[in-house]
Amino acid sequence: MSIHVEHLTCAYRDQRPVLRDVTTRFESGKLAFVAGASGSGKTTLMRCINGLIPHRYPDGALTGAVLLDDQRVANLTLMQVSRRVGTVLQDTERQLVATDVEDELAFGLENVALPRDEIHERIRNIAERLGITGLLERKTFSLSGGEKQKVAIAGVLAMNPRAVLLDEPLASLDPASAREAMALFRALADEGVAVVVVEHRHPYVLAAHPDQCVLLDGGALVYDGPAAGFPSPATPARRAIAPADPGGRSLVTLDAVSFRHGTGPHVLSDVSFTVRAGDIIALLGANGAGKSTLCRHFIGLHRPSSGRVRIGETDAAGMTIAQIAQQVGYVFQNPGVMLFAPTMREELSFGPKNVGQNADAIARNIVRAAEAVNLADRMESSPFALSFGQQKRVSVACVIAMGTRVMVLDEPTAGQDTDNVLRLMDDLSRPGQFDALVFATHDLELVRAYANRVVVMSAGRIVADGEPDAVLADRALLERCRLL
Amino acid sequence: MISFDYTPRGSVVESFDPRAQVIFYLGFTTSVLLITHPLVLGGMIAVAAAIALLARLTWRETRQAWIALLVIVAIFTVLNLITGRGVEYAFVNALKLFATFLATIVAVRAINPRDYGVLWRGLGAPDKLAFTMNLMMRYVPTLSRDFAQTMDAQRARGLELDKPKGGFAERVRRFAPLVIPVIVRSVVDSTDVADAMEMRSFGAVRRRSWIRALRYGARDLVLIVLSVLGLALAAALSLGWIGLPAV
Numbered sequence: 059m060s061i062h063v064e065h066l067t068c069a070y071r072d073q074r075p076v077l078r079d080v081t082t083r084f085e086s087g088k089l090a091f092v093a094g095a096s097g098s099g100k101t102t103l104m105r106c107i108n109g110l111i112p113h114r115y116p117d118g119a120l121t122g123a124v125l126l127d128d129q130r131v132a133n134l135t136l137m138q139v140s141r142r143v144g145t146v147l148q149d150t151e152r153q154l155v156a157t158d159v160e161d162e163l164a165f166g167l168e169n170v171a172l173p174r175d176e177i178h179e180r181i182r183n184i185a186e187r188l189g190i191t192g193l194l195e196r197k198t199f200s201l202s203g204g205e206k207q208k209v210a211i212a213g214v215l216a217m218n219p220r221a222v223l224l225d226e227p228l229a230s231l232d233p234a235s236a237r238e239a240m241a242l243f244r245a246l247a248d249e250g251v252a253v254v255v256v257e258h259r260h261p262y263v264l265a266a267h268p269d270q271c272v273l274l275d276g277g278a279l280v281y282d283g284p285a286a287g288f289p290s291p292a293t294p295a296r297r298a299i300a301p302a303d304p305g306g307r308s309l310v311t312l313d314a315v316s317f318r319h320g321t322g323p324h325v326l327s328d329v330s331f332t333v334r335a336g337d338i339i340a341l342l343g344a345n346g347a348g349k350s351t352l353c354r355h356f357i358g359l360h361r362p363s364s365g366r367v368r369i370g371e372t373d374a375a376g377m378t379i380a381q382i383a384q385q386v387g388y389v390f391q392n393p394g395v396m397l398f399a400p401t402m403r404e405e406l407s408f409g410p411k412n413v414g415q416n417a418d419a420i421a422r423n424i425v426r427a428a429e430a431v432n433l434a435d436r437m438e439s440s441p442f443a444l445s446f447g448q449q450k451r452v453s454v455a456c457v458i459a460m461g462t463r464v465m466v467l468d469e470p471t472a473g474q475d476t477d478n479v480l481r482l483m484d485d486l487s488r489p490g491q492f493d494a495l496v497f498a499t500h501d502l503e504l505v506r507a508y509a510n511r512v513v514v515m516s517a518g519r520i521v522a523d524g525e526p527d528a529v530l531a532d533r534a535l536l537e538r539c540r541l542l
Numbered sequence: 543m544i545s546f547d548y549t550p551r552g553s554v555v556e557s558f559d560p561r562a563q564v565i566f567y568l569g570f571t572t573s574v575l576l577i578t579h580p581l582v583l584g585g586m587i588a589v590a591a592a593i594a595l596l597a598r599l600t601w602r603e604t605r606q607a608w609i610a611l612l613v614i615v616a617i618f619t620v621l622n623l624i625t626g627r628g629v630e631y632a633f634v635n636a637l638k639l640f641a642t643f644l645a646t647i648v649a650v651r652a653i654n655p656r657d658y659g660v661l662w663r664g665l666g667a668p669d670k671l672a673f674t675m676n677l678m679m680r681y682v683p684t685l686s687r688d689f690a691q692t693m694d695a696q697r698a699r700g701l702e703l704d705k706p707k708g709g710f711a712e713r714v715r716r717f718a719p720l721v722i723p724v725i726v727r728s729v730v731d732s733t734d735v736a737d738a739m740e741m742r743s744f745g746a747v748r749r750r751s752w753i754r755a756l757r758y759g760a761r762d763l764v765l766i767v768l769s770v771l772g773l774a775l776a777a778a779l780s781l782g783w784i785g786l787p788a789v
Contacts (some may be wrong), residue, residue, distance in 0.1 A: 141743065144741075147732075170746060357698055390695050412701050412702065413700040
């Protein structure tokens, strides 16, 4: 099957075109890579191919056409399109609609009224092919991120589509898992499926030797050709970051901390670790290594099962989370978990009010925070009207406005394009912005550019802690920890 | 209060067809609503308690729900008493709450969540409505996790939930930053969920197939007949067609 995109221009209701005169073609047996900054029109292109536009978004303006072989998508029903083109969403949590994995794989097949025996047979085959037979009896809610993604892909492949669209499938995966996922997509293409991968993590996709690369910029197609000529963004340059000071003042200290949920296995085991003034710490580790759990201990969102945490010289056991938050700020992966106010000004004021700043200090600090993340001109905008990248910067500004001196970021790169990430990290690593910065990431280039100290976690333990050049030179360690 | 984390226990109650269980539950709770005689309600509580034992429910897993029930019963009883409805009225309502609660925790814990869709389809609901029941079971834990994440995020912004200060109005005001992000996320996510379902052909055919198969056995039919007879008896008592001695 081939997907023809012909002079496609698309705008959502009352808005400027998101795609402008895009013409390209995706073929069976080929792996295609679609790249572009946030807002460049990648997701809209996917929606035009899988039929959501115009079938689910009928109010927009659409000219040109998408053809599956020689049939216009606009003239097919969504069911007809979905039997040929499968789509895996970025957030697989929202794609899994059944309580159990077996039912999840059956969902699409039930919807086209296949007989029960055939459904069972297809499930058995696809589960064996993707190596997820052991998951069939599991609850979808209990799966890890990587397992959810495999189940989502299996649910789509069970319908035997001839094309598969994948929207940022690598966003939350550690390097080794990202490589394995790309190997799977490559294998699918080699079996004759047309595979289209939309992704920000260029190196992993390019390493899978895509047959075609497409670059969108501001809704226009600016490159469509082989990987060899693809204008991949340059590796970020090393910033002028002062080296870590091993004698620096202790800001957060973990003494022999172990942690587990209830009677489950230990997620952290005997972790001792100090964040010092001047540190810019990159926290590395595979999915499930314990990075987020460690970060949550810094602010009291998790309390140790044994050992203790100190904020400065004070034992955190006697402090509430709100009290710790006055000294340690934490930015969640998804800004949507915290935004609630009608304007950015009110959103930024919320934290400072909670920690008892007076009106003058609040007015001063929220302006400083908005300027620090380059959003001073959006003070009266609704946070909900901002893009994901801008919302992420608002969530950072919320912490800056509180005057906290230690900033902890969980996966600042997830779902963001390179420019957005670099802009954010430049803001955060500016001298004097914080006394210390800790960021959990899978992006080794980001680590090389910004960190002055690297901590590597594996199976709930710290297995390396040192200068970036020394830690990142240990390839055996990185491979063992699934970071290469 | 109620967890949808189902664990198979191999109990007699689970061995009934879930449709028969739901019919029994609906008949039982409707009967509880109709009946006002304390002795009959006491008998129904005894029946519900016996079923809970047969369902192998443990104190540990239902403890929180019992505490919540006691709080609710206490509030309603006090309200009934201070609004002058009398001791007997308050007592009967407390019995009704107990009976309904017992039946509900059995129903919630004895039916596998993955059967909710197919059981409602089997009871005659259209496919879309039946699958909505499945979706509800799927997204209750997600919603609960979203709420927990938002609580953590706002605590990290200095919102004091561990040692709250201020009066009732202040505590209510503190709720907005917790609820609004969850509602906004739910609305946005529901679009993604609907898209994901459409892209897998949901609603494409008039009658979809279901991988789960349910079959009535003889004792399921007996349970359904008993449920209907019980409801008829409750209606007769409620209408005064059958007299009972006053207590």
